[in-house]
Amino acid sequence: MSSYIDLPLSGLEEPLSEMEQFVQDTTHRFAADVLRPLGTQLDKMSAVDGVAPDSPLWGALEQAAGLGLDVKSMLELSPLERERMMLIAAEELSWGDAGLGGMVLVSQMPGLYSVLAGNMEMVDFCHGKLGCWGITEPDHGSDTLDPDGSIAASDGDYGRPNCVARIEGDKIIVNGQKSAWVSGGTIAQVCALYCHYEENGEVRPGVSLIVPLDLPGVSKGKALEKVGLRALNQGEIYFDNVEVPISHLLAGPGQYVDFVHHTLAEANVHVANLAVGMARAAYEHALAYAHERRAGGQKIILHQSVKYRLFHMFRKVEAARALVRRVATYNATAPQAALQGSISAKITATQTAFEVASDAIQIFGGNGLTKEYPVEKLLRDSRAMLIADGCNEALALKGGSLLVNPDLL
Ligand SMILES: Cc1cc2nc3c(=O)[nH]c(=O)nc-3n(C[C@H](O)[C@H](O)[C@H](O)COP(=O)(O)OP(=O)(O)OC[C@H]3O[C@@H](n4cnc5c(N)ncnc54)[C@H](O)[C@@H]3O)c2cc1C
Structure with missing residues (x-):
């Protein structure tokens, strides 16, 4: 019989630093003790019950926040250290339950995208809030990830968007809706919104902004029922003349692509x-x-x-x-x-x-x-x-x- 070699959790990866090892151990324990059993439980519940006020989801999200792996806390690290830390932690969370790992990750997206945009005011604003990323729309899924139209059919265009923003003075006004697939959509407090931009009657891609989801004019759909990743909440967000301060802008039309x-x-x-x-x-x-x-x-x-x-x-x-x-x-x-x-x-x-x-x-x-x-x-x-x-x-x-x-x- 050949000799057996026991590998560490991340297999043949280079040795982890002391801090990375600590993060891996902590997240692995949390994933094994909390996320895996909870993910199995949520998988059997309805999507609506999964986010009801008495759902066990909330306790787990609070515990996850206590791990201190949010974007703001990791800003003191170099981009590479930060990225490695997030990957090591999220692999463990997803190993426990991918839906819940996705939930924890997606709630950080508005903060993370604010870092990409260099908008530190929005990094602070998003800190401690449940976040989501709203880019796809009912009539535009793949299209929204292709803002320069490089994979559009040669004889077609992407057609009218379902969500459009315009800038008026120091406000961004948003109208329309995002798809039922927005992860965390029905429970998030802030949304990194990516949508089309309207100027002088012309609509084109686009703008990105942080939208607080408690603003007047914001409403949400019902939690989506789906075949897999059932612990990952998803649902539509609707915008009816929602006024967002211009300081929430992450990228304007010139930088959107x-x-x-x-x-x-x-x-x-x-x-x-x-x-x-x-x-x-x-x-x-x-x-x-x-x-x-x-x-x-x-x-x-x-x-x-x-x-x-x-x-x-x-x-x-x-x-x-x-x-x-x-x-x-x-x-x-x-x-x-x-x-x-x-x-x-x-x-x-x-x-x-x-x-x-x-x-x-x-x-x-x-x-x-x-x-x-x-x-x-x-x-x-x-x-x-x-x-x-x-x-x-x-x-x-x-x-x-x-x-x-x-x-x-
Ligand atoms: C688990 C999960 C999490 C998600 N999370 C989010 C989220 O957080 N925020 C968010 O905004 N969205 C989210 N989405 C939406 C996701 O990004 C879209 O489902 C995806 O981009 C595909 O869009 P669609 O479902 O509209 O499919 P469509 O775009 O309608 O595509 C249908 C089919 O046509 C093909 N197709 C489409 N366009 C082309 C093309 N140009 N050339 C060739 N083939 C093409 C596709 O490959 C596919 O097979 C999530 C989806 C899932 C399943």
């Missing part, structure tokens, strides 16, 4: 990282089960086909994490984040999570299909990741458009 690309470069890496946590959870469940279950006269880990499948699961998790960390390091240290890198990480890691969750079910056999075991939920959760933060096909087309060098045409 670059700002969306920069935002997506950041968001895609974080979604990819959540997927690594899910893939690792599926792999670990399968590995443990293979050491317990007996079939064909022996523990199934001893069957060639099971070892073979587990090895490919392990390999994929390692490859996905390595790419996510590599892209994050590049983006945090290069003069300009490389969106094509972030898209590569997002597609690779989410595809990995889906494949590894499916393989985990195969190793569990019939048990894998039942609600008694955790892997069917991981398959449902990971399926959603192929669409979240941009459908992988539309993202790949966008990534391809970023490889075209206009000087060589």
